[in-house]
Amino acid sequence: MPHVELDGLKVYYQQSGRGPDVVLLHGFTSNLAMWLFSGIVPTLATRFRVTTYDLRGHGASDVPPTGYTSRDMAGDLARLADALDLGPAFMVGHSFGGVVATHLAQLEPQRVAGIILCDSYFPGLAELEPEMERVEVWQGLAEVLDEAGLDVGQRVDFARLLTAVACLTPEQRSIIETRLGPPAVRWLAQLAPLAATSAAHDTFEPAGLTAEQIASLKMPVVALYDEHSPFQATCSFLAENLADCTVDFVPGAKHLALLESPAEFVARVAKHLDAFAARTATPPCAPSQVQERAASHRN
Amino acid sequence: MSDWTSEQISTDVVNLLQNFPGREYPEEVTADTRFFGDLGFRSIDAVVLGEMLEKHFGGSLPFHELLADVTASGEQDLRVGQIVAFLERHLIADNSAAPQGS
Numbered sequence: 471m472p473h474v475e476l477d478g479l480k481v482y483y484q485q486s487g488r489g490p491d492v493v494l495l496h497g498f499t500s501n502l503a504m505w506l507f508s509g510i511v512p513t514l515a516t517r518f519r520v521t522t523y524d525l526r527g528h529g530a531s532d533v534p535p536t537g538y539t540s541r542d543m544a545g546d547l548a549r550l551a552d553a554l555d556l557g558p559a560f561m562v563g564h565s566f567g568g569v570v571a572t573h574l575a576q577l578e579p580q581r582v583a584g585i586i587l588c589d590s591y592f593p594g595l596a597e598l599e600p601e602m603e604r605v606e607v608w609q610g611l612a613e614v615l616d617e618a619g620l621d622v623g624q625r626v627d628f629a630r631l632l633t634a635v636a637c638l639t640p641e642q643r644s645i646i647e648t649r650l651g652p653p654a655v656r657w658l659a660q661l662a663p664l665a666a667t668s669a670a671h672d673t674f675e676p677a678g679l680t681a682e683q684i685a686s687l688k689m690p691v692v693a694l695y696d697e698h699s700p701f702q703a704t705c706s707f708l709a710e711n712l713a714d715c716t717v718d719f720v721p722g723a724k725h726l727a728l729l730e731s732p733a734e735f736v737a738r739v740a741k742h743l744d745a746f747a748a749r750t751a752t753p754p755c756a757p758s759q760v761q762e763r764a765a766s767h768r769n
Numbered sequence: 770m771s772d773w774t775s776e777q778i779s780t781d782v783v784n785l786l787q788n789f790p791g792r793e794y795p796e797e798v799t800a801d802t803r804f805f806g807d808l809g810f811r812s813i814d815a816v817v818l819g820e821m822l823e824k825h826f827g828g829s830l831p832f833h834e835l836l837a838d839v840t841a842s843g844e845q846d847l848r849v850g851q852i853v854a855f856l857e858r859h860l861i862a863d864n865s866a867a868p869q870g871s
Contacts, residue, residue: 471820484816503812506819509837529813643809652805652846653812660811732840 471530476549482530483523487515490747491559494522495567498673499661501529508728510736518743523550533663538672540679544573551581558583560746562739565590566673573679575687584690584746586739589725591701594676594684598703605700607725614649618642628670636662653729685711692716692742696723773860779853785821800850830859
């Protein structure tokens with residue numbers, strides 16, 4: 471897998487296709503493989519240059535001990551964009567990946583042509599989601615891990631989860647797989663490196679991305695939330711406060727639409743990216759008109 | 770394109786999996802062995818596997834299509850036999866479909 475060095479940080483990426491730049495950002499505790507399992511890359515690569523990468527601490531990328539806020543990650547993304555010579559890109563961010571894309575849009579708006587936020591939870595909008603710590607997806611996970619003899623508590627606590635699953639026995643893997651399926655096992659199997667970092671804490675830090683700053687985004691945004699998303703209030707906030715926000719839902723999904731409703735998810739992302747591209751494309755203009763305009767401008 | 774046989778592909782895939790960097794799997798790898806469930810691979814390892822297969826067997830293989838099929842099928846895991854069948858489809862079928870003469 472190709473990689474780039476970003477100020478000493480090794481970051482792995484994949485790139486395919488030709489056309490306007492699209493960057494796919496995975497969520498906290500995931501990696502770029504999630505995009506391959508959904509089949510989204512070949513679909514988009516027919517008309518976009520699609521870049522996927524492993525966020526720091528994730529997948530094959532380096533795992534520094536600190537620096538896991540959305541601001542840190544936005545810095546990595548800016549350096550990656552420079553290293554790969556990306557133009558203003560359409561960002562597709564799942565969950566925390568959407569927060570990273572939004573943070574970059576706030577810091578360096580010229581790099582971001584549009585954002586599709588896929589079921590993102592924003593630390594800067596935490597007060598809208600008082601039940602976040604008790605989301606159903608965590609409760610279900612905690613119940614199964616408890617059966618496997620692993621106590622991660624009833625409230626969202628990634629530090630505890632990362633430590634608990636660092637050394638799964640074959641028996642524990644078997645219980646988890648039977649109850650939650652193979653994707654859960656291959657997800658948990660890769661979390662050990664993050665346990666030794668500040669990631670579990672940092673990912674919930676607003677890091678300067680306040681509600682006001684989120685609301686001030688000017689570029690087109692699609693709030694693509696799951697039908698049964700735990701973050702409906704966040705979706706409503708985006709719809710009501712952003713200057714240019716389209717809301718759409720993925721039927722049947724709870725937070726992991728790529729796994730829960732892959733075909734519906736891919737079709738919607740492709741549709742919205744095509745709409746972005748159509749809006750930002752240079753209007754057709756005949757050469758003679760260009761010359762006339764240039765001439766009139768000179769006069 | 771190539772002269773791969775089904776037997777060679779199958780043998781080489783098993784060898785690649787048993788010598789995967791950083792992994793040990795003491796039991797026999799068969800067509801029914803599952804990439805994640807049995808071999809204990811992480812999701813990112815599927816990406817590495819795709820690249821290893823391209824390097825070993827040569828050429829560009831649409832491995833991501835196989836991964837997407839795995840998700841779409843609902844099984845959510847990748848059996849060694851599926852990897853072999855995928856390679857047979859792309860390596861041997863391509864060979865037979867190549868233009869004859871000039």
